[in-house]
Amino acid sequence: MSILTPTVTTCTTTSHDPALLSAPHWGDPVAELHGVTKVYYKPDGSVLVEALRGVDLTIPQGQYTAIMGASGSGKSTLMNVLGCLDRPTSGEYILQGQPVSELTDESLSHTRGRKIGFIFQAFNLISQLTVEENVETPLLYQGVGQGPRRKRAIEALELVGLGDRLGHRPNQLSGGQQQRAAIARALATEPVILMADEPTGNLDTATGEAILKLFDELHAKGMTIIMVTHDDEVAERCERVIRMRDGLIETDVIYRHRRMAPAD
Ligand SMILES: Nc1ncnc2c1ncn2[C@@H]1O[C@H](COP(=O)(O)OP(=O)(O)OP(=O)(O)O)[C@@H](O)[C@H]1O
Ligand SMILES: [Mg+2]
Numbered sequence: 041m042s043i044l045t046p047t048v049t050t051c052t053t054t055s056h057d058p059a060l061l062s063a064p065h066w067g068d069p070v071a072e073l074h075g076v077t078k079v080y081y082k083p084d085g086s087v088l089v090e091a092l093r094g095v096d097l098t099i100p101q102g103q104y105t106a107i108m109g110a111s112g113s114g115k116s117t118l119m120n121v122l123g124c125l126d127r128p129t130s131g132e133y134i135l136q137g138q139p140v141s142e143l144t145d146e147s148l149s150h151t152r153g154r155k156i157g158f159i160f161q162a163f164n165l166i167s168q169l170t171v172e173e174n175v176e177t178p179l180l181y182q183g184v185g186q187g188p189r190r191k192r193a194i195e196a197l198e199l200v201g202l203g204d205r206l207g208h209r210p211n212q213l214s215g216g217q218q219q220r221a222a223i224a225r226a227l228a229t230e231p232v233i234l235m236a237d238e239p240t241g242n243l244d245t246a247t248g249e250a251i252l253k254l255f256d257e258l259h260a261k262g263m264t265i266i267m268v269t270h271d272d273e274v275a276e277r278c279e280r281v282i283r284m285r286d287g288l289i290e291t292d293v294i295y296r297h298r299r300m301a302p303a304d
Pocket of ligand 1: 080088089090091109110111112113114115116117118
């Protein structure tokens, strides 16, 4: 099959198929979901919503994946499970070989801090802190000392093109610069997976394009990226497009040719 031919799967449980998971630059699985459900209950214990209804999914190291689907289909719920912000109701989540169900709440939160970089639609920067302090914050929680903390924050900010804005406060930055600062904060911890829920949703087209270019560059350097988007043009830059429907994966399409050339 030509590498330009997308591999299309239209069912819920094929995402472990090895044929779907091979590309020269993809490594071992970093995230595996097996039959994951997420149920929200009413106060009386009856089921309110089945937000995830048995998701099987394997994300190999280095893959750039888009998650799409209608509002309420379970995208953010899936991201929250993958990002260790929430636990499955049933099923198994294995993050870098470690079953998340075996972790205490404390080690889960530690794992999240070490392995996951989260970028939200609203940038969630702390307005009282400078850009550099914002980027240092997750490292502070990890107990990284002041010198290395500063070094890593500056490196991350230089990577996103904000090396000359270290002392600015978030309200002294443009929207795109704020989002780049949020990306630097997510990168400073050197995460295993970079997760973004509608990262360009609050940005104008040109600024959104600059952010997506940054994602392309990170991907070319080997970063594993999972991004929720409603925008087909944004998803077109990804190597894999997963569409959710009613708490299940409806389609899962691989585009191996979308590998970006290394940036340098
Ligand atoms: N904390 C919660 N308590 C109860 N129900 C919830 C909760 N969070 C999400 N839901 C429900 O779970 C379903 C999936 O929600 P989710 O936020 O994952 O959707 P989504 O695909 O991200 O939608 P959107 O595109 O609007 O962000 C929805 O029906 C939602 O109402
Ligand atoms: Mg959502």
